[in-house]
Amino acid sequence: MKRxxxxGCQFCTDVAPDVFxxxxxxxxxxxxxxESNIDAATEAAEGCPVGAIEIE
Ligand code: SF4
Known part of the structure; x- marks a missing residue:
């Protein structure tokens, strides 16, 4: 991710707290x-308002 x-909106940490x-x-x-958190991590990536998260 591009820190x-x-x-600092904390969307990703709310949606996927075991990843971010x-x-x-x-x-x-x-x-x-x-596998257990890929959906949450993807949601965080798609919802990040500045596109700072990439799932590889
Ligand atoms: S990485 Fe994106 S979603 Fe997560 S806190 Fe920063 S701006 Fe918000």
Whole structure:
């Protein structure tokens, strides 16, 4: 993810809390994307208002 683009809205950390967490004013990816959270991670990526999240 592109942390420099993050505006700290916390959408991703709300939607996929086992993948994303806040670190200071921006979110970071700290967990692995697995079958159990891929849907939430994808929703977070699609809903990020600045497109800072890419699922590979
Ligand atoms: S959804 Fe996007 S802008 Fe909002 S906290 Fe997550 S990475 Fe940052």
């Amino acid at each position: 420099e683009d993050c505006i 967490r806040m670190n200071g004013e921006s979110a970071e990816c700290f967990g692995d994307v697995t």
